Each structure stands twice: as C-alpha cells, then as structure tokens.
Amino acid sequence: MAILVLAEHDNVILKPATRNTVAAARKISEKAGGSEIQVLVMGEAARTVAEASALLEGVSKVWLADAQQLGAHTAEVLSAQVLLQLETEQYSHLLAPATTFGKNLLPRVAALLDVQQISGIVDVLSPTTFVRPIYAGNALATIESIGGAVIVLTVLSTGFDATPVTDKSAPIEAVKQIANQTPGIRLVGRQLASCEKIELTAARVVVSGGRGLQKAENFKLLEALAAKLNAAVGASRAAVDAGYVPNDYQVGQTGKIVAPDLYIAVGISGAIQHLAGMRDSKVIVAINKDPDAPIFQVADYGLVGDALEILPQLTAQL
Amino acid sequence: MKVLVPIKRVVDFTVKVRVKPDGSGVDLDNVKMSMNPFDEIAVEEAIRLKERGATTEVVVVSMGSAACQETLRTALAMGADRAILVETNVNLEPLAVAKLLKQIVLKEDPQLVILGKQAIDDDSNQTGQMLAALLNWPQGTFASKLEISGGKATVTREIDGGLETLELPLPAVITTDLRLNEPRYTTLPNIIKAKKRPLDILKVSDLGTDVAPRLKTLQVEAPRPRKAGIRVATVEELVTKLREEAKVI
Numbered sequence: 001m002a003i004l005v006l007a008e009h010d011n012v013i014l015k016p017a018t019r020n021t022v023a024a025a026r027k028i029s030e031k032a033g034g035s036e037i038q039v040l041v042m043g044e045a046a047r048t049v050a051e052a053s054a055l056l057e058g059v060s061k062v063w064l065a066d067a068q069q070l071g072a073h074t075a076e077v078l079s080a081q082v083l084l085q086l087e088t089e090q091y092s093h094l095l096a097p098a099t100t101f102g103k104n105l106l107p108r109v110a111a112l113l114d115v116q117q118i119s120g121i122v123d124v125l126s127p128t129t130f131v132r133p134i135y136a137g138n139a140l141a142t143i144e145s146i147g148g149a150v151i152v153l154t155v156l157s158t159g160f161d162a163t164p165v166t167d168k169s170a171p172i173e174a175v176k177q178i179a180n181q182t183p184g185i186r187l188v189g190r191q192l193a194s195c196e197k198i199e200l201t202a203a204r205v206v207v208s209g210g211r212g213l214q215k216a217e218n219f220k221l222l223e224a225l226a227a228k229l230n231a232a233v234g235a236s237r238a239a240v241d242a243g244y245v246p247n248d249y250q251v252g253q254t255g256k257i258v259a260p261d262l263y264i265a266v267g268i269s270g271a272i273q274h275l276a277g278m279r280d281s282k283v284i285v286a287i288n289k290d291p292d293a294p295i296f297q298v299a300d301y302g303l304v305g306d307a308l309e310i311l312p313q314l315t316a317q318l
Numbered sequence: 319m320k321v322l323v324p325i326k327r328v329v330d331f332t333v334k335v336r337v338k339p340d341g342s343g344v345d346l347d348n349v350k351m352s353m354n355p356f357d358e359i360a361v362e363e364a365i366r367l368k369e370r371g372a373t374t375e376v377v378v379v380s381m382g383s384a385a386c387q388e389t390l391r392t393a394l395a396m397g398a399d400r401a402i403l404v405e406t407n408v409n410l411e412p413l414a415v416a417k418l419l420k421q422i423v424l425k426e427d428p429q430l431v432i433l434g435k436q437a438i439d440d441d442s443n444q445t446g447q448m449l450a451a452l453l454n455w456p457q458g459t460f461a462s463k464l465e466i467s468g469g470k471a472t473v474t475r476e477i478d479g480g481l482e483t484l485e486l487p488l489p490a491v492i493t494t495d496l497r498l499n500e501p502r503y504t505t506l507p508n509i510i511k512a513k514k515r516p517l518d519i520l521k522v523s524d525l526g527t528d529v530a531p532r533l534k535t536l537q538v539e540a541p542r543p544r545k546a547g548i549r550v551a552t553v554e555e556l557v558t559k560l561r562e563e564a565k566v567i
Contacts (some may be wrong), residue, residue: 010479074484075447078457100477103443104459107412111448116532119442129536134441135335138537139344147532155526184487185456188472194481205566214542229567237496247462247497254356254436254496256478262566272334279541283564285556292396300547303556309371313553318565 001092002036002060003029006082007053008101011043014052016202017097017155017163024124024155025095026058026163029149030125036090040079044071054169062172069181075099079108086113088176091150092127096155098257099152099201110152110248117152120257122159127151131159136253136276155202156278158259172231191305193248200251203232208251209244209280210236212267212288212307214243221311222266228318234278236268246251252277267307270295287311320375321364322396324419324427325357326387327382328439341537353389356434358396359494362501364432365397372466373430375399379422381415383407387517394512395504401517402413404525412440414529416448421525423453428489430471435460435493448492456486494567 003025008015022037029035039053042065047136050064065081066113082094082105094109096102098120099257120317122140123131128151129144132166145151200206206225209219219233226233234256235249253276268274270286278284286299287307296302303310329335330350338345353361367373378393380386381404390401404418423431436443450457458473460466462481465472467487474483476495504512522529550556560567 052442075450075459079451100460100475104457105445107444107447108451108457110444111413111451113414117410117442117444117499118533119444133541134538135329135344135444135524136441137541138335139337140541141538142536144534144536145532146534175452182456184470184485186485188483188484188485190477190480241497246480248480253438253441262564272481273331279544282546283560283566284544285560296547298544298547301556301559302547302549303551303553305548306463310553317553317557 002038002092003093003095004085004091005037005039006096006102006105007039007041007049008097008099009041009043009046009049012044014049015097015099015216016162017099017157018053019056020157021095021097022056022058022158023099023163024121025093027160028093028127029058031124032092038063040082042070042078042084043066044075051169051174054172055167057164057166059170061170065171065175065178067178068199072187074187075105075108075177076182076185078105079112083108083112084177084179086150086250093151093153094290094291095153095155098156100192101153106154111276113150113152115149115152116147117154120156121153122133123154136272138272152279155255158257162196164206165213165247168169193246198232200234200256201231201258203260205229205231205232206258206266207231207264207266208234208236208268209239209266209281210268211238211242212310213239213244218308219244221308225311225315228315236274265295265299266311268295269293270298319430319432320377320426320428321359321373321432322366322423322426323357323364323376323377323378323393324431324445325380325389325393326354326435326437327351327380327386328354328437328529329344331355331438336538337538338438342538343535343538347495351385352439353392354434356436356494358501359496359498360432360434361393361396361398361477362499365540366499367466368397377402377417377426377428381406381418383411390517391512392504394515394517398500400515403517403519405519406522406523408522408529409531411531412442412444412527413448413532415445416452416528417527419449420452421527430488430490430492432492432494432555435495437494446491450523452492453491455491456487457491458484458486459493461492462495462497464492464498477567506547
C-alpha cells in the first residue's frame with residue numbers, strides 16, 4: 001500500500017513544508033519495506049504545483065484535483081476530495097504538514113475515516129510508532145497506533161530535513177472525480193504577508209523580537225539586522241498582541257515552530273510557550289536587559305544589555 | 319440560539335512540567351490545574367455573544383474526573399448558564415471526545431459550538447475539526463474574530479501567511495485562537511451565584527459511544543538537554559563567537 005502526502009500550496013507555488021512532509025513519508029517508507037509515496041495536489045489552476053511536487057525525491061506519482069471549488073482550500077470540500085482519493089486507492093498512511101493548512105484539514109479527514117490522528121510528529125521509529133512533543137515541548141511522547149486502519153499524521157518540519165528536488169519528474173494524473181462544495185461556505189478574503197519575506201519555518205537564520213523592543217517602529221532595527229543576515233523575522237506573542245507585528249510572525253507553542261541554525265531572541269523574556277517554538281534551534285543567542293530572563297537558560301550566547309543600543313551595533317559589525 | 323462550549327481541565331500554563339523518571343508520563347502530583355486558556359477564550363466569546371443578544375443560552379461541557387466540576391464552576395462564574403460533566407477516569411483521545419460531544423450536540427441542539435483550538439497539555443489541535451466532521455457542519459478554526467448574524471458566522475482566522483475571513487452557514491463549529499478576546503476575571507459575587515446554576519453529571523455509558531483508545535503511549539521522555547551557554551560582554555565578542563566558535567555566520 002502506498003503513502004499519501006497532501007501538498008500544501010497557494011495554487012502557484014508548492015510550500016516548503018510539503019518537502020519536509022515527504023521526507024517523513026520516506027522515513028516511514030524505508031521502515032515499511034519501500035512503500036510508494038504519492039502526492040495529492042488539490043486546488044484551482046494548480047498545474048505548476050503538481051509539476052513541482054513531481055520533482056521531489058521519493059515521490060512516485062502525483063494526483064491533481066483541479067477545480068474552481070477547490071481553489072480556496074476550505075476544509076469541507078478538501079476533506080471530501082481526500083475521501084474520494086482513498087476510494088480510488090488504498091493507502092497505509094496519510095500525511096500533511098503540521099501547518100495551519102494541515103492542522104485545519106487533516107483532523108476533519110481523520111474523523112470521517114474514524115481514525116485517531118497523531119499530530120505534529122518529529123520522528124518515525126517504525127511504520128506504526130512515532131514521536132511527538134507534548135506539554136509545550138517539555139516532554140516527548142512515543143506513540144504507537146494500535147487501530148489497524150490507515151494511519152493519519154501531521155508532520156512538524158523541524159523533525160525532518162526537506163527532501164531534495166530532482167530533475168526527474170514522476171507521472172502526474174488527474175483525479176477522476178471532484179468533490180462538491182458545501183453550499184453557503186464562502187472565502188470572503190485574505191490578508192497575507194508579502195511573498196518576498198523569507199519564510200520563518202524554512203529560514204536558516206531567524207531574528208526574533210519581543211516586548212523589549214518597546215515600540216512597533218523599533219522592529220525596523222530588527223529588520224535591518226535580518227537583512228544583513230539574510231534571516232527571517234519572528235516575534236513573541238507579546239509583540240504580536242502589542243501590535244508591533246502581524247500574527248504570522250509569532251513563534252511559539254501555538255504559533256510557528258522553528259529550528260533554524262541560528263535563532264537570535266531580542267527583548268524576549270523566554271516564557272515556556274515561546275521556548276516551545278524555538279528550543280530545537282542549533283544555536284540560540286539572547287539579547288535582553290534583564291540578566292534573570294528565562295531565555296538565558298536556553299541561550300548558547302547571552303548578551304545582557306539594551307536591545308535598542310545593541311541591535312544597530314550588531315548590524316554594523318556584520 | 320444556544321451555544322455549546324466544551325472545556326478541558328489542564329495543567330496551568332505557568333507550570334513547567336517534569337517527566338517521571340520511569341518514563342511512564344508527566345508528573346502531575348500537586349501540580350496546579352486550570353481551564354485550558356483557549357477554552358477560557360471560548361467561554362468568554364460565548365458569553366459576549368449572549369451579552370450582545372446573539373445567543374440565549376451558554377452551556378459548558380467537560381469530560382473527565384470529578385475534579386472537572388471546579389473548571390465547570392469557573393465557567394459558570396464567568397457567566398455560562400448551565401454545565402454538564404461527562405464523568406470518567408479513562409483517558410479520552412480527541413476522536414473519543416468528539417464522538418461524545420456529538421451525542422451532547424444531538425441532545426442540546428446548539429447552533430454554534432465554540433472550542434479552544436488546542437489543549438496545552440496534549441497540543442493535538444483536533445477535537446473541533448473532528449466534531450465538525452462527525453456532525454457534517456462547517457468549521458472556522460483558529461478564530462481571531464467572530465461575528466454572528468442572519469444565520470451565518472463570519473470568522474477571521476489566523477493562518478500561517480496572515481489572516482483569512484470565511485463566511486459559514488450555521489450551525490457551525492468554531493475553534494478559538496489567542497487574540498479572539500481577553501477573558502474576564504471571575505468576581506466573588508459571580509462565583510457564589512454560580513453555585514446555584516445547574517451542573518448535570520453524566521456517565522460515558524449514558525452516551526452509548528465507543529471511546530476505546532486507538533493509540534498507545536510507549537514512553538514519555540524529557541527533550542534532549544541543551545549544553546549550558548555563556549554570557550558575552552560585548553557585541554564584538556558575540557560576533558566573534560558566532561563566526562569562529564559556532565560558525566553559523
């Protein structure tokens with residue numbers, strides 16, 4: 001039986017988290033004796049996404065469900081489409097990225113299949129055994145699926161290196177049937193960050209600001225440092241709540257979970273919920289006025305001082 | 319129009335949990351327990367809907383040991399009208415909770431179910447979506463804004479790229495995100511008033527649902543500890559360390 005990965009995309013570009021999810025699928029496949037990996041792309045005018053998915057290492061086949069009613073990626077119609085796919089072919093595992101896309105969609109699918117999903121895996125120990133963080137990442141649980149039905153998983157990108165892009169394309173096939181849209185559900189609009197911003201969850205370096213920056217304008221100092229380092233910009237919940245930056249910057253237990261090579265936390269105290277979002281970063285730097293701030297307990301390098309003075313100096317010296 | 323708000327009793331968000339040395343789980347002895355923060359936001363939103371006249375009754379429901387009555391009383395003190403406890407000492411997985419909630423929904427007939435998006439102990443983020451699937455209702459997850467009017471819910475959701483607004487026909491399931499509202503504190507007079515509000519206790523067997531676990535926890539361990547870090551005295555020192563020692567820039 002094959003493993004099915006649900007692709008995350010915006011109808012034009014394949015999102016990076018899909019590559020980490022395929023990587024998890026490959027790990028399961030190895031342990032299961034080499035099962036095939038297929039990708040399902042559901043959207044509108046999304047041919048380029050299917051083509052990008054077909055180039056991912058480890059993928060043997062891409063299914064494309066392309067229709068106007070799938071274009072907004074709403075969970076009701078997408079979950080119905082996934083169920084149609086499961087009637088077409090038998091799958092041992094069904095995977096999606098643990099992003100807001102996958103978190104919104106996959107549990108709905110799991111319930112329709114009467115399956116208990118496992119959310120946010122960071123490791124695969126066997127085809128039926130997985131590791132996931134609980135209690136804001138203060139514990140790691142090893143979970144075995146004893147159900148016997150298809151195993152449904154969302155995958156945390158921080159646990160699996162993105163699968164490479166090759167120059168060989170797997171075959172792409174159009175699905176035979178498109179699901180119906182539930183009447184009355186309507187996408188009113190979206191307010192999205194600019195595409196030019198480096199994606200937080202895929203960046204090698206992240207520079208993150210907290211309430212210690214004191215004012216929204218001071219985030220410019222952080223952006224200047226990020227530009228020098230070719231880094232993505234993140235924020236603590238406090239900074240988002242205070243209106244310094246929009247919600248998509250939030251790193252934490254219920255925001256984005258990142259594990260870059262370098263995480264620089266500026267004016268962030270280091271609450272449990274923030275640590276949950278960045279504790280697996282390879283190198284952590286903390287800059288904070290308060291020498292007793294909890295963030296210093298996880299930092300590899302800690303600099304006590306005023307962030308507003310240090311940031312321009314740091315930017316200048318790089 | 320009735321609103322149902324499921325709530326969960328979890329470890330307080332200020333607690334840094336410790337793993338038991340035998341790997342069997344997390345040490346919860348004498349640990350402070352509270353209403354899941356996202357569920358508090360859900361209760362608050364339901365009460366605001368009532369205050370605006372968009373709903374007539376707020377019913378809260380919880381599933382677990384008898385101690386959950388405390389959590390339900392807190393919700394009643396915030397302003398909920400009635401509480402239901404499905405009493406059990408068995409650990410319920412999200413799918414089982416969703417199935418039990420479906421039975422409660424069929425009995426209570428609400429037009430809206432508002433849940434927290436995730437419980438901060440299990441961090442699964444599944445129950446609301448699963449309930450919506452079992453009921454075949456539309457779902458509006460990770461809500462940072464909710465408007466109800468003319469039989470429709472307009473939900474603004476926090477997504478990875480920013481914000482998205484959906485219009486959903488009622489009845490619907492909504493899950494709350496952090497910035498939907500700031501929950502009110504319970505005042506002593508309201509806590510006393512809440513003691514008189516009804517709290518019904520049901521047994522899982524009353525609801526005729528299969529709640530057998532589908533997952534087995536083999537072990538629970540602490541995350542890999544980090545090597546202790548150092549303090550640097552100057553920006554120059556930091557840059558040097560990052561370049562030459564850590565080699566990340």
